[in-house]
Amino acid sequence: MSRGVIRNGVTIVTEGPLEGKEAKIQKIDRHKRLAKIGGGLNVSFCQEGDSGQALKSLPKVKGCERMENWYAMKTMPEKEEEAAELIRRTIPPSLWESCTILRKKKLFRADGKLILSMEKMFPGYLFLQTDRIQDVSEMLKRSREYPHLLGEGGGQAVRMEEKDLAFLKQVCGEQMDQPMGLxxxxxxxxxxxxxxxxxxxxxxxxxxxxxxxxxxxxxxxxxxxxxxxxxxxxxxxxxxxxxxxx
Structure with a gap:
């Protein structure tokens, strides 16, 4: 997804696959947030001020190339909820789209009964969807509350590959917010x-x-x-x- 602003009818792209390619844009649909760049290819974009919730509601259009940048971020064991809450509380929603901790359902036996439990799929990790990971990382590094990103001393968030996303979405839903079922x-x-x-x-x-x-x-x-x-x-x-x- 590209990000930019339209000022006085002129499209200015600040980041994403359309950056520096404004001259190739043939048509802008501001309502659907779609930019037509020829060859039947449409690229989703957002404008300055769009919230994360607004981005989630963008329509999925056949032929539209939508950037889905998910990152794995590591925190201390048993601190996943604290880290996710800090992101939701301190990072502007315009910088990220979704923050989730992946979970799975599992049965265990107790007193002769099968008990349904909920466990973390990847203990110590949370997953963030954002096109502005550098901005998010800088803000988190400045926060003394955050229990460290991946790596010692803050480190880097790791971008998820498409095939990894395909599996995780298959088992945890499109927004990866559903527990992996039985x-x-x-x-x-x-x-x-x-x-x-x-x-x-x-x-x-x-x-x-x-x-x-x-x-x-x-x-x-x-x-x-x-x-x-x-x-x-x-x-x-x-x-x-x-x-x-x-």
């Missing part, structure tokens, strides 16, 4: 899975470990530039699930 599976008497449904299904051939009694499996997923072993929570036919408070 997958429904069915097994034979020997413990072999004979039916897999839900988010685990595309990775059923990548399962490297099964713990059916504990209601989870481990599968290899291409993530963060390497093969990661990801825990998928599962449930079986007939499971009676109790709500937990984890």
């Amino acid at each position: 997958s429904q599976v069915e097994a034979d008497e020997e413990g072999n899975l004979i039916r897999v449904e839900g988010i685990l299904r595309p990775y059923s051939q990548k399962i490297v470990r099964k713990r059916l009694r504990k209601r989870y499996v481990l599968a290899e997923v291409g993530l963060f530039g390497r093969q990661e072993t990801v825990l998928f929570g599962i449930c079986l036919p007939g499971d009676r699930i109790w709500e937990g408070r984890r």
